[in-house]
Amino acid sequence: MTPDQVWTKIYEMSEAQKIHLATSHYKPPPNFRFPTVQMNGYSRAFQAQWLKQYSWLVYSQELDGVFCLPCALFCSDRYTKGSLVNSPFTKWVKLSDTLHGKNGHIHKSYHDDSVMAMTTFIKSCKNPTATIPCHFSNSLQIAIQENRQILKRIIQAVQPVLRSSVYWFQGGDGEHQDVGNPGNFIAFLRQLAKADPLLEKHLSVPQRRNSTYMSPMSQNEIINIIGFKQIREGILQEIRESSMYTVLADEVSSHNVEQLAFCVRFVDTDLNIREEFLDFHRMENTSGAAIADAIRSMLRKFNVPLENMRGQGYDGAAAMSSCRVGVQARLKEDSPLATFTHCAGHCLNLVIAKACSNINQ
Structure with missing residues (x-):
């Protein structure tokens, strides 16, 4: 298997497979004999102690080379980094200088970023409730549920207005205002709001611009969904049957x-x-x-x-x-x-x- 084939396989992995690779990657057994190669007139081979010395280093038996696991998995521009990241490092006589020399790999800023990214990734997968997004999810879920309830009430206001065959749907300007004739849609919403505190709060927010679901565009979209996605699709299903x-x-x-x-x-x-x-x-x-x-x-x-x-x-x-x-x-x-x-x-x-x-x- 070539290096490109290895990385193609890695990038097709799911999150569960990536965390397994990050935490349970291949480790040579104690009695493993690393292949020897001729370098500078001497027989050279990878040393098992290097894996203990550099915890982020991993050995590939198929490629007889080593990679920096965090950089290989999480570096944003991996294809520009060369050996240790995009291809296996195999020049054992230069390993020490390459890893921790003056311009060694451990001094690279992208290495520190990749190590932090992998550590955060593993922690978030093992304990999702400890992540920062989780602390915001509760309020987000509450907002989502409230918006869904508001949208249901708005749909409930659209349906009877459409059934009544009353043409004055959007009103004078199509917006929710306290002056003039707001139209049957807004008028019906106001009636529903009298028995619904959540909808009443939604209607009472002054100059609210985000997620009102009451603009002419939103009204037309709701009408299209009711007409095409529900009514017509129901008719088509009956025709097929x-x-x-x-x-x-x-x-x-x-x-x-x-x-x-x-x-x-x-x-x-x-x-x-x-x-x-x-x-x-x-x-x-x-x-x-x-x-x-x-x-x-x-x-x-x-x-x-x-x-x-x-x-x-x-x-x-x-x-x-x-x-x-x-x-x-x-x-x-x-x-x-x-x-x-x-x-x-x-x-x-x-x-x-x-x-x-x-x-x-």
Whole structure:
């Protein structure tokens, strides 16, 4: 095993493995015979007494060399340090000068820093409660729990405001103020605070800027999480459990932007027929191929198997209904059992529009 392979293995170790290496590294047995090498015309070998003299020195049997264990494990720029740190030291005739000479290793500032770092590391792993961060953790945990409780109350205020279909959500400026109309969100929070001292304290801190969770950005993020991560993900799970579903899609224009409204019709586990909206998909063009690709993309994104599609419901436009180049024909290539049906709602709309035009005549 080369030195690079040794250090690659070391740096892939977990903290538990590193502390084991730092405290239970290889130590040659008393009867171990160190290999001899020819140096300056003499046979030289490593001496076991050096390990007792320098407690931070470790011997590698595979490399027949020694390392400074603290520097090898904890030196910040190990690759620039050379032997003893980045590679094994093997020149036994120069070991004394290299270790404690005028410019020896023990006089290096990075060696002292590494020894202190290893000592602290071992102490913190053996006795985590004695570390400085632990003394701050209790107050930190209390703050975390309080913030979680506050966030729960804020979410509880978002949900009923959304269900009430009241549009005045954020108020005049979207911030918590005592003047003007703060909006239904802040007003509902104030009502909850009357029975919650923690929330009341949170609302009463003047000019509080950090972690209020009440800014328009935070409100929108909470709404997105409720809508996409909870509600939609719950719907998708029900669709996956139903095994079979029908795709309903229609192209719409909004502010000169073409979008595809994507819905799914399925029977849930309670045998209720459901039609659920899932997403809008922006369209660069509205050809049959582009819309079919968009539907495939959304089904893959939602992890809904395309082969479980059993129905398709679109309007009568050629891009959707054509049996050769329409969306329904292209999706049948992936799911042959997905029967196309002209959307009943669209048919009714066409009939009403035609009837109204005849009346006007």
